[in-house]
Amino acid sequence: MKRVFVLTLVSLCALLGYTSCTHKEEEKEEEVKYQVTSPLQRDTTITNDYVSQIHSIQHIELRALEKGYLEKIYVDEGQYVKKGQLMFKILPIQYQAELLKAQAEANFVDVEFKNTKLLADSNIVSKNELALAKAKLDKAKAEVSVAQIHLGFTEVRAPFDGIMDHFQVRLGSLINEGDLLTTLSDNSKMWVYFNVPEAEYLNYKTHAQEENLQHVNLLMANQRVYDHSGVVQAIEADFNNETGNIAFRATFPNPNGLLRHGETGNIQMTLPMKNALIIPQKATFEVLEKKYVYIVDKDNKIRSREITVAAEMPHIFVVRSGLTKDDKILLEGLRQVKENEKIQYTFVKPASVISNLSLYAE
Numbered sequence: 001m002k003r004v005f006v007l008t009l010v011s012l013c014a015l016l017g018y019t020s021c022t023h024k025e026e027e028k029e030e031e032v033k034y035q036v037t038s039p040l041q042r043d044t045t046i047t048n049d050y051v052s053q054i055h056s057i058q059h060i061e062l063r064a065l066e067k068g069y070l071e072k073i074y075v076d077e078g079q080y081v082k083k084g085q086l087m088f089k090i091l092p093i094q095y096q097a098e099l100l101k102a103q104a105e106a107n108f109v110d111v112e113f114k115n116t117k118l119l120a121d122s123n124i125v126s127k128n129e130l131a132l133a134k135a136k137l138d139k140a141k142a143e144v145s146v147a148q149i150h151l152g153f154t155e156v157r158a159p160f161d162g163i164m165d166h167f168q169v170r171l172g173s174l175i176n177e178g179d180l181l182t183t184l185s186d187n188s189k190m191w192v193y194f195n196v197p198e199a200e201y202l203n204y205k206t207h208a209q210e211e212n213l214q215h216v217n218l219l220m221a222n223q224r225v226y227d228h229s230g231v232v233q234a235i236e237a238d239f240n241n242e243t244g245n246i247a248f249r250a251t252f253p254n255p256n257g258l259l260r261h262g263e264t265g266n267i268q269m270t271l272p273m274k275n276a277l278i279i280p281q282k283a284t285f286e287v288l289e290k291k292y293v294y295i296v297d298k299d300n301k302i303r304s305r306e307i308t309v310a311a312e313m314p315h316i317f318v319v320r321s322g323l324t325k326d327d328k329i330l331l332e333g334l335r336q337v338k339e340n341e342k343i344q345y346t347f348v349k350p351a352s353v354i355s356n357l358s359l360y361a362e
Contacts, residue, residue, distance in 0.1 A: 033344045035331040036296050039277040039323050040350035046311035046318060047270045049219065050194035050248075054263040057251070058160060058186035064175045065153035066090055077166045081158040081184070088156040088181055095154055099147035106140035113137045162186040163257075190252045190259045192218060192230060194267045195245035201235075207271050216250050219266040226265075228253045273311070277319040278350075280357060283331050284317065293323070294330035294337065302330065302341050315357040 068090040075087045116133040119125040165183040169175060196204065214233075218226040230252035239246045250267060252259065284291050284307070295303045307322030323329070330337065330345075331353065337343060 033346050034333045034337070035348050036328050036345040037280075037283070037331045037348045037353045038328055038350050039279050039319060039325050040354050041275055041277055041325040043272065043274055044276045044278065044318065045270050045272050046276075046313065047268050048200060048311070050196060050267045050269065052192045052194040052218070052265050052267045054218075054259055054261070054265060055191045055193065056162075056185040056187050056261040057189040057191055058162065059183065059261050060159070061183050062087070062156060062181045064088075064090060064156070064177060064179045064181060066095065066150060067177050068092070068094070068154065068175060070169055070171055070173045070175055073167070073171055075164055077164055077182075079164045081162060081164060083158055083160050085158045086155055087158055087164075090154040090156075090175060092151055092154040095147065095151040099144070099151050102140070102144040102147040106137070106144050109133075109137045109140040156181060158184060160184070160186050161188070163260075185261045187254050187257055187260060190254050190261075192250045192252060192265070192267060194248050194250070195240075195243065196248050196269075198239060198244050198246070201246050203271055204269070216270075217268040218250075218252060219268055221264060225268075226252065226259070228255075230267075232269075273318060276310075277323055277325060278316050278354060279319060279323070279329065280331065280353060281312075281315055281317055283329050283334075285334055291317075294334060296328040296330060296343070296345060300342050300344070302337050302339060302343060304339060316354070 070088060071091045072089040073087070074089070075081055075085070081087065113133040113136070116125060116130050120127060120130040162184040165185065167182050168180045175181075214231050215229045216232060217229055220226055230250035232248055232250045234249040236247040248267075279293070284293050286292070290306055291309055292304050292306050295305045297303055305322055307317075308320040309317045310320035311318040328345075328347070331348065
């Protein structure tokens, strides 16, 4: 009997011990507190990237204006040429002969005109005959000018300072009128084209008028920012109805010739945002490519809410819609909570949260 009592007492103690441990574990779980914060409202700047195409300020095709054999090439591919420099020469024999013929005809008509003038001064011929002789002389001189122009077309000269592209013809080639010889690029300045969505265009125009913000940067293909900033100088007249974008053109100086026609890059355009709502990226989660946060309501219960992001910067999002500055959002432990779950939390000031992140906001 005494042994039974001892066993019963031991079992009771074990049960009480288990109940006590379970109760302590439940209390420990209930004591878990999550960090909660609110969106930080402040003025900041956002930088948007746009894929861009880089063009020379002048990029033209050089074509033959006359037919003939390519007699000489005075330049080389990739060479820098000056305005007026001789580049190509087409065999000019035919055009030289035409010029000599025109000059001889003009000399003959000039003699006739002078004889007719002497006769007209002596009233031997009428003034109408003198006028006819003068007209023939003018026509002959015009034909000389035309022949000189055609002969001049056999020499192809640079229309401006620029860089040669590769040759489309070779020495001795038979060239027809209009055949492409090469291309020439003026890279002293570069035009960079990029497309901007409608909403961002409206933001740009608003701030550009208010604060004269027209300067942009160029991120080159090697992920380095170009040394010189550019200026937005032109915006196309119409939006593309298929894409909803409008084309911008920024002009960049190119004193060292680093940029070339046909390169690509990314335009970085920075715009200010007044009273922007900023939240840490780690306070968000995605469902079907939509972004959500957990809101803590007045009853300390978790509620998910969809948000729209206006801009993304390192470690933070700028929220366009879905939150107010007074909302409380779960900062950490997003995977440990469930919808409508009641939690205990510690509120962390938004400024303190943001200041501990590596970001650029001002």
